[in-house]
Amino acid sequence: MAESRQFTEERVWQILHQIPKGQIATYGQIAKLAGIPRHSRLIGQILSGLPPDTKLPWHRVINSQGRITNPAKDRQQLRLEEEGVTLINGRVSLKVYGWDAS
DNA sequence: TGTTTGACGGACA
DNA sequence: CTGTCCGCCAAAC
Numbered sequence: 001m002a003e004s005r006q007f008t009e010e011r012v013w014q015i016l017h018q019i020p021k022g023q024i025a026t027y028g029q030i031a032k033l034a035g036i037p038r039h040s041r042l043i044g045q046i047l048s049g050l051p052p053d054t055k056l057p058w059h060r061v062i063n064s065q066g067r068i069t070n071p072a073k074d075r076q077q078l079r080l081e082e083e084g085v086t087l088i089n090g091r092v093s094l095k096v097y098g099w100d101a102s
Numbered sequence: 103t104g105t106t107t108g109a110c111g112g113a114c115a
Numbered sequence: 116c117t118g119t120c121c122g123c124c125a126a127a128c
Contacts, residue, residue: 026110026111040124046109048108064110
C-alpha cells in the first residue's frame with residue numbers, strides 16, 4: 001500500500017526535529033531523507049500546514065540557494081539569527097551552516 | 103479526469 | 116550577480 005500523505009508528513013516532522021540547532025537543511029535534502037527524492041515542493045507544502053505555534057524548527061529549512069522562500073521570511077530570519085545563523089545579503093551560507101545529514 | 107498551483111532545483115543567458 | 120525558463124510531482128481545484 002502506497003504511503004499515505006500523513007505517513008510522509010510524520011517522517012518529515014521527525015527529520016525536521018533532527019536538524020541541529022544553528023544548522024540548515026534544504027527542501028530537497030529533506031525530501032531525499034524522507035525517501036521521496038524530487039519532492040522538494042511537497043516539503044514546502046507540508047511545512048505550510050504546520051501550526052503557527054509548533055515547536056518544530058521549520059525555520060531551519062531554506063532552498064538550495066541558501067535563500068528564504070518562506071512567506072513569513074522576516075520571522076524566519078529572526079529565528080535563525082537568534083540561534084547564530086547569520087544571513088549575508090539575504091542569504092545563508094550552506095557551506096557554513098549546511099546540515100551534514102548522517 | 104484535466105488543469106492549475108507552488109515555502110523547489112538546476113541550468114542558462 | 117539577477118532574471119528566466121524548464122523539469123519535476125503531489126495536492127488542490
